[in-house]
Amino acid sequence: MLGAGIAGCTAAAALARRGFQVKVIDRHQFAGCGASGNNQAIIYPKLSSRDEALPLVNLAAIIFASQYYQPFWQQDLGAQSGVLVLPETNKAVADFRLIAERFVNQPDLVKFCSNTELSNIAGIDLQAQLGLYFPNLGWLQPQAICRQLLAQYQIPLITADIQSITYQDGQWHLTQTDKDLPLADNSLTSETLIIANAYDCLALEQTRFLPVTQLRGQITHIPSNSHIGALKTVICGEGYITPQFEGSHSCGATYNKGLFTTQIREADHQTNLQQMAATDKGLTEAIGPQNPNSLSGRANYRCTTRDYLPIVGPVPNMPQLLEDYAALRKDARADISSLGSYRPNLFIHCGMGSRGMGYAPLTAEILAGEIAGEEPIMESELRLAMHPARFLIQDLKKKRI
Numbered sequence: 001m002l003g004a005g006i007a008g009c010t011a012a013a014a015l016a017r018r019g020f021q022v023k024v025i026d027r028h029q030f031a032g033c034g035a036s037g038n039n040q041a042i043i044y045p046k047l048s049s050r051d052e053a054l055p056l057v058n059l060a061a062i063i064f065a066s067q068y069y070q071p072f073w074q075q076d077l078g079a080q081s082g083v084l085v086l087p088e089t090n091k092a093v094a095d096f097r098l099i100a101e102r103f104v105n106q107p108d109l110v111k112f113c114s115n116t117e118l119s120n121i122a123g124i125d126l127q128a129q130l131g132l133y134f135p136n137l138g139w140l141q142p143q144a145i146c147r148q149l150l151a152q153y154q155i156p157l158i159t160a161d162i163q164s165i166t167y168q169d170g171q172w173h174l175t176q177t178d179k180d181l182p183l184a185d186n187s188l189t190s191e192t193l194i195i196a197n198a199y200d201c202l203a204l205e206q207t208r209f210l211p212v213t214q215l216r217g218q219i220t221h222i223p224s225n226s227h228i229g230a231l232k233t234v235i236c237g238e239g240y241i242t243p244q245f246e247g248s249h250s251c252g253a254t255y256n257k258g259l260f261t262t263q264i265r266e267a268d269h270q271t272n273l274q275q276m277a278a279t280d281k282g283l284t285e286a287i288g289p290q291n292p293n294s295l296s297g298r299a300n301y302r303c304t305t306r307d308y309l310p311i312v313g314p315v316p317n318m319p320q321l322l323e324d325y326a327a328l329r330k331d332a333r334a335d336i337s338s339l340g341s342y343r344p345n346l347f348i349h350c351g352m353g354s355r356g357m358g359y360a361p362l363t364a365e366i367l368a369g370e371i372a373g374e375e376p377i378m379e380s381e382l383r384l385a386m387h388p389a390r391f392l393i394q395d396l397k398k399k400r401i
Contacts, residue, residue: 002165002174003196004031004157007349009146010360011194014368016153024150025174025188026197027161031150032143035198035300035356038219040242040250042234043069043137043358045083047110049098053385054308058355060378061362063109066136068361069145077148078140079243084113084121086128086237086280096132110134119282123232126282139234139242139250140357158188165193165204167344192345192371195315198303201350206343209318211306211391212351216259218268218299219252228286239275241283249287251276252297253354262299269295304353309386311351312363313370314342316389325396332397340389347371348388 001012004026012022024031045062048055066080073080087093100112111133118126121133150157163177172193199214201207222228224244231243242250252275254268269292277284305311320341327334349367352359363386366378376383384390395401 001025001194001196002162003198003200003350004028004146004150005034005036005196005198006032006142006146006356006360007198007352007364008194008196009036009149010364011196011349011367012155013149013153014364015371016155018368018372020368020372022153022155023158023188023190024155025158025160025162027159029157029159030143030147031157032146035217035302036142036146037300038142038250038298039221039248040078040139040245041142041357042083042139042236042240042242044236044240044355045085045110045132045134045137045358046355047099047103047132049095049102053382057309057382057385058358060382061355061359062134062137064362064365065358069138069140072140072145072148073138075148077144078138080136080138081243082121082233083134083137084118084233084235085132085134086118086126086235087130088238088278093130096130099132108136121233122235123230124227124282124286126235126280128237128280128282133233137234139245141245142357160188162188162197163203165206165346167346170344172346192347194347194349194367196349198350199301201303201348206315206346207348209316209392210311210348210351210388212311213257213304213306214260215302215304215353216256216261216299217253217302217354218256218265218272218297219250220269220272220295220297221248222251222287222290222295223248225288227288228283231286235279235283237275237279239272239279241276241279248296262301264297264299266292268299269293269297272297302353303350305351306391307385308353309351310349310359310363311388312349312367312386313347313388315346315348316392317341317343318392321389321392322396322401325393328393328396329399 001008001024004024046058160176162174164175166173171189174188324338
């Protein structure tokens with residue numbers, strides 16, 4: 001397993017539960033030091049009244065995640081506080097009503113709430129007139145969960161900064177960048193390899209074709225007080241804010257495309273505070289006056305995809321797959337019997353954007369089940385919507401390649 005964030009650790013645990021011997025490799029000494037290193041992370045629900053891949057995958061993921069994280073919530077590695085989603089636009093108001101109608105018989109999943117209900121659920125006065133409440137979701141400590149997963153299944157973490165991978169004699173050989181690091185022959189080998197190192201997959205020749213983006217995000221730690229300290233649930237809207245943890249509330253997050261620094265920026269703290277005001281004026285009143293220059297926070301990078309869905313499955317052998325599916329350039333509806341060509345025993349698990357805590361438990365289970373030869377747990381149309389080959393096939397049909 002290459003990568004010790006939430007994607008790598010959930011997949012490693014899913015394989016270990018099936019009896020596989022698993023090792024995790026990461027350039028950091030401890031698990032969860034990248035995008036999974038925030039103090040608090042939320043499970044963000046993104047539903048729709050339409051039967052489209054993105055909301056349907058999200059629905060399956062949040063239902064699975066709400067059960068998966070029960071043992072961690074019981075260990076106080078976060079809280080099943082519920083998640084309250086407030087509409088950002090008039091269109092969102094209309095969508096919320098349609099979603100409420102669609103899931104009216106599933107109050108344990110989502111409940112449509114009016115203003116008084118919203119304030120009672122939140123524990124603070126809110127001005128929004130309506131919202132959607134997801135009682136079985138909440139927030140988590142992602143770094144602690146990554147480390148707990150490895151410890152629970154006695155999965156070793158090897159520190160190495162991998163530069164390249166090659167396949168030879170039935171083994172994947174992983175070569176590190178620094179030859180002075182203490183690894184035998186400066187490389188590691190594995191019969192099966194899962195790439196779960198987020199946007200760093202672009203540094204590897206085998207996965208360089210994937211259209212993933214490195215997108216910076218900064219969160220702000222809002223000092224708690226007697227007003228915002230009463231917040232009982234996660235609130236999401238233009239931004240999000242969590243209940244108090246260790247004296248502060250996590251608030252965010254920015255989307256800084258093309259900005260490559262993990263240094264904390266005052267301007268981004270200001271953006272996060274503005275997002276709170278745009279989410280609900282009641283949040284601004286509860287938070288109280290803040291000086292962006294004195295606030296703490298954390299910045300790191302998301303790995304995003306152009307369709308906002310994760311990338312999960314076998315890594316295509318790009319040159320051969322393009323040849324196998326070449327007929328799609330002439331006819332996007334061409335009937336092709338080939339299943340495509342894939343790198344031997346090479347898989348990828350990444351591209352979760354800002355929803356890694358929600359997606360990773362389910363996608364890890366899907367991936368581990370496929371590696372183990374189990375029956376699919378997700379219908380084929382939704383499974384294909386996350387398949388690593390989808391981008392190549394789409395580009396062939398649109399004559400981009």
